[in-house]
Amino acid sequence: MTDSTTLSRRAPRRFWGWGQADASLDTREQATVKTMVEQLEVPYTERAVPQVHEFTLPSPRVAAPKALVSVFSATPLDRLNHCVGKSYADLARMWLRAPPTPPDWVAFPDDEQAVVDILDWAQAHNVAVIPYGGGSSVCGGVEAAVGDSYAGVVSLDLERLNRVLEVDPISRAARIQAGALGPQLQAQLKPHGLTLRHFPQSFEFSTLGGWIVTRAGGHYATQHTHIDDFVESTRLVTPNGILQTRRLPGSGAGPAPDRWVLGSEGTLGVLTEAWVRLQEPPCFRVSASVRFTDYFAAARCVRALAQSGLNPTNCRLLDPMETVFSGVGDGRFAILVLGFESSDHPLQAWMARALDLVRDHGGTFDADAVARSLAAQGGDEHRSGAAGAWRDAFLRMPYWRDPAVGLGLIMDTFETAITWDRFEAFYASVKADVGAAIKRATGQEALLSCRLTHVYPDGPAPYFTLAARGGADGSVASALSAWRDIKQAANAAVIAHGGTITHHHAVGRDHRSGYEREVPALFRQMLAAAKQVADPQGIMNPGVLLDPVARQVGHSGILAPSFSGSDVKAAAPCKTPT
Structure with a gap:
């Protein structure tokens, strides 16, 4: 067995929370979390975070293959980091010091042949294999608890397959290994003057392969919103052979094999690399923060924008409570964060037409702030004001959740998509159903909010955030029990009222x-x-x-x-x- 410090190329991560092991909240963020916690009438105190030595893990049930022992690890930190993802339930179980069954081994293959060899060994020895990218799953997608019909479990971590292998500047595409984290592939593409332009909230801690097999959604609200839009071809190592699809800009030749790989969530094989479409980085930007007193009028404005053909890069509508969660409002107004980007042309005409639609629907904005946001050649003026504050909160919010979980609070999200004709009734019904479920499970009124993260001409993707006290005794255990009932109710509500079970967080176990x-x-x-x-x-x-x-x-x-x-x-x- 090789020590994990020689195996890993990544900085140590929190096994009990989000991000790097040495991450911390600054003074402003601590104040934000304190305010959120105290809104739920819970005293804000710091609790000791879980430590590796507090966990007693069972010994591996199977021996590592002799020919591959150098890439196998059974250190407690590696096993804890790979037994779950980053959902609320995953973190709560870590705070309880009661994780589910850890993998017997964590494998870090150096190349594709090692992946093939590991699958061959696993088949021969009845060992389950959990493909693992960045471990940012929030739906039970990488959990190692697989039951007693397997002799053991291996979490197969692709962190060493992290290179951009080939760039085609003429077609603007690249062949990239599946284990490349967002910042890794971005840094390797930058010298070529190109970018993938796919930025999920988990960008720093998730991988290209993870995005593809979970059909991940990116930051941009219209047009190219899912990783699906960027995939040109894929290479999947299965226990029965390698599936390599042909690289083409498009095809009408029967059912597309890449469509079996997209969203397969590691159930068919291990994605080792893919060709993806690239773009030039934007150099022209403009943004606006728009206030509405009528939330549904704001939603109708977003529909008009989505159907206008303007294709804003940012078109996120925050309901009044969501502005409080995000730290960009006081709950009196809905806020639309609107933005445009281009690598080719100035954007005044696009924003001007968008603001015409905003006025038509009763929205108000600071025209001077919009003018100041205009940026060319890499300027960052567009990141000022509410738009910039929302972006910062969006990226840091997972860190804010960690201490709240330790205080016995429930902080979670769920997302879906629905057609515009049903949105208003859907929004009201889901909030009512889930709010009632929170009251039943916790005895408390919920803080429940919604933002539209992605919008299409035919419908939006509502993303709900909830916060609640977990139970009368204030324990993490009672909060986890209440969360289970709330999550089941949320799953039932989005399906019963006509939405999808998930817009971009994948299925895993929790959404099955x-x-x-x-x-x-x-x-x-x-x-x-x-x-x-x-x-x-x-x-x-x-x-x-x-x-x-x-x-x-x-x-x-x-x-x-x-x-x-x-x-x-x-x-x-x-x-x-x-």
């Missing part, structure tokens, strides 16, 4: 109950059949999306799925009408 209602049963059978071909022994990320056929997969008890892939049978043949 909704996914099984959203996706037709026949498609689930098709997916189960594809998994049997690619992964005949059912070793790849069992329990995520579906259970392998003929396997009894263990679940952590956080959220139990309602449907088991073990129940999938071959689809009945279609009968010709007589």
Whole structure:
């Protein structure tokens, strides 16, 4: 076994929270968290964070393969960092010093051949394999609790596969290894004058491969919003061979194989690299902060913007309570954060037309501030005011959650998408249902807010944030129990009122109950059949999306799925009408 300090190329991360191990809140952020906590009538005190020595982990159940022992680690820190992701439930269990079953080993392959060798070994020894990128999953996507039908579990961390391998400047595309974190691929593309321009909130701690297999959403609100829009071809190592798709700008040749890779969440194989479309970095920017007294009038303004063809890069609508969570308002107004970017042309005409639509819907803004935000050749004036404050809060918010979890508070989010014709009723119904669930679970009125993170001509992606006291005793355990009921209610609400179970946070284990209602049963059978071909022994990320056929997969008890892939049978043949 090799010590993790020689294996890892990344700075140590918090196994119990978000980000780097040495991360801390500044004085202003501490004040923000204190205010949020005290709004819920909980005293703000600092609690001792979990330490590795407080955890007793079981010994590995299987021996590491002799030929690969140099890339395997069983150090407590590596195992703790790889047993869960970064959901509220994941962090709460760490604060309780009661994580689910850790992986027996963490593997850090040096190259694709090592990935192949690990899968071959795992198949031969009945070992489950959990592909791991940055570990930022908030839906149970990398959990190592897979039940007793496997001899062991390996978390396969791709952090060493982190290079930009090839750049095609003519087509503006690059071949990049799947383990490259956002800053790593950005830094390697910069000398070529190009960028992927995909910036999820987890950008610093998530990988290209993770984005692709979870169909991640980026920061930009319109046009190229999902990683799907950038994928040109993929390379997937499966237990049954390598699936390499052809690099093309587009094709009408039958069902696209890349569509099986996108969103596969490690259930079919390990994504090792992909060709992705690139762009020139923007050098022209402009932003505006718009206030509305009527939230639904603001939503109708956003719809007009989404359907205008202007394609703003930022078009986030924060309801009044969300402005409080984000630290950009006092709860009296809805705020629209609006922005445009271009690498080719000035943007005055685009913003001018957008502000015409804003006026038409009753929005107000500071014209001088908009003029000051105009930036060319890399200026940062667009980051001033509410737009800049929101951006800063957006990136730092995961850090604010960590101490709140330790105080026994529930702070979580869930997101969905719905068509415009149903949005207003959907917004009211989901808030009512989830608010009632929070009251039942905690006995307290909820702080529940919403922002529109992405908008399309036919509908928005509402992103809800909730904060509540976990229970009468103020313990993390009671908060986790209450969260379980709230999460199930949120899953049920977004599906019952016509939305998707997830817009960009993936399915994992926590969203399976909704996914099984959203996706037709026949498609689930098709997916189960594809998994049997690619992964005949059912070793790849069992329990995520579906259970392998003929396997009894263990679940952590956080959220139990309602449907088991073990129940999938071959689809009945279609009968010709007589």
